[in-house]
Amino acid sequence: MEQEVERYRKPTRILHWVHAGAFTVLFLTGLVLFIPQLGFLAQDSWTRLIHRIAAAIFIIAPLIYIPLNWKSSWKGIKEAFNWGKDDFGWLMAAPGYYFLANEEAMPPQDHMNTGQKMWWLMVIVFGFVFVITGIIMWAFKTVAPPALLQWMVLIHDVAFIVTGVMFFVHIYLSVIHPLMRPLRTGAWSSMARGKVSAHYARSHHAKWYERITKGGEIK
């Protein structure tokens, strides 16, 4: 049996999947107002009701997670803002890696690689953008100045385009890209079971692996 290391604790994984589910519902119920040919699905406001239920889950899930998991939350937020020269190196080497499977040029990565950090930072930033603009459109629809509501729609839309596109990229790079297969070793495994093989950790997250094993083998 190959040795494994823990990558995401269970509460973190639950938060990930609850949020991912809520986002998927929000994405689809938002898409019906974005593509005119799908607009008929939105009639009689039912997609708005579903959108709001999903939005409530989207907001409440992290609000439950954070106070119960102060340390991981704080560590995670610091991680999103911790950028260094290896991130630059990663960006330079990423096309060679993702297109030509050229692993040699990839600089050693910490717990999250640069791509994961970019997505994670977007989740935080655009999460706030979505929630703030969404709450204004939800609660202040009848009292806010029309111009403000129009700006909220516009900003919500821009956030939708950016995160929607990156949502595809996220799914693709986690489970579809040829280098992510077989699924049982890498990204999928880390979010599904919380564990990755020691070999995967060493080759993909060398700095992190070094840190958790104190330079030696796993305890």
Next chain:
Amino acid sequence: MAEKAILYDATKCTACRGCQAACKQWNENDEYIPTPSDREGVQAENWGSYENPPDLSPQTWLKMRFTEVDKNGKVRWLFTRQACMHCTDAACVNVCPNGTLYHHELGFVAYNKDTCTGCGYCIDACPFQIPRSTRNLLTGIAKADKCTFCTTAGLDRISAGWEPACVKTCPPKALQYGDRETMITEGMKRVQTLRAKGYNNAYLYGEKELGGLHVIYALEDDPQVYGLPVNPQVPATAIAWKKVIQPIGWVLGALTIVGLGLNFLIARKAKMSRELPAKKEK
């Protein structure tokens, strides 16, 4: 087909509000008696004006507006019609996500209530603040409503060859209905007459505004005196969002999917060519 329009002559209007009643009656909005506890309605009240109910609502598509203007110590009592202006460059049609608001083949802005999603974008975008909606703030379940130019399915006077209900009922013939060209000619004639009589600011509102309105007002003074917006515009945010940002979104979304597909094919080939020699060495 030649575009149709309503011509409203504010100088002939007696503000009898017959049009207001006829509109409610024909469009079956007449059963509605607003009560103070009913948030969807606008309560009629004694507030020192004949203008009642005080505002439009999902059940009040047409309302006469009474304006009192003090001119050299003399009161001028001005009347206007407050209802959909049926713009050519219609902000509401522009922002409507699924074609619920659309241009009728005769030029005006028709509305299909069945398909309305209740997003309320038309309410925010309209330069005349005309559309109104019922709305549950918690669930977001909502339906907009506005003047349909008497083209509501089942109550379609226009396709039957009749004039709209408001025009039909107008006793002093302050409302006329016909080809838009004819209405403009008639309106211009009226404005010339008014100017000849000393109303120097007499103006035909709707000839050019927003690409041409399908409800045209002959006014004896500047539009702003009547509370009408001078040079109304489709809001820039509405144009930016529908005409620029959404198409960018479609293109980006499509490019991403195609790009990821291409990446998949290239990377799979690269991965296989790297694995093959490794396998042979074994």
